[in-house]
Amino acid sequence: MTAELPHYLLIVSAEIDPAAEAAWNQWYDEVHLPEALACPGVLRGNRYVSAGAASLTKDGGKTTASAKTYMAVYELSGPEALETPEFMEMRGWYQFTDKITARTQVFQRL
Numbered sequence: 457m458t459a460e461l462p463h464y465l466l467i468v469s470a471e472i473d474p475a476a477e478a479a480w481n482q483w484y485d486e487v488h489l490p491e492a493l494a495c496p497g498v499l500r501g502n503r504y505v506s507a508g509a510a511s512l513t514k515d516g517g518k519t520t521a522s523a524k525t526y527m528a529v530y531e532l533s534g535p536e537a538l539e540t541p542e543f544m545e546m547r548g549w550y551q552f553t554d555k556i557t558a559r560t561q562v563f564q565r566l
Contacts, residue, residue, distance in 0.1 A: 464535060496540050498533075501529065504527045505525070
């Protein structure tokens with residue numbers, strides 16, 4: 457029997473200044489991820505880091521990018537999980553704002 461795939465994912469990708477990488481990983485693993493997983497409507501979550509260069513395609517051309525990218529993938533009960541007081545209180549990485557480039561987006565299964 458195969459488990460059903462989640463209907464909603466929150467995907468956060470981030471490139472972090474290498475000088476702040478150790479502090480970022482410690483904070484994410486010890487503080488942020490446990491707090492996120494404790495929020496109502498956040499069902500599961502895992503972190504990933506890129507393995508090798510990324511292939512980039514734009515306007516018919518291809519290049520590669522070697523920057524290390526971190527990704528967190530959270531399974532949500534629905535987009536409303538991001539609006540709970542618990543999630544609103546823990547969201548953000550303010551201490552890393554000037555050391556990070558990130559994208560955060562909810563995806564819905566088709």
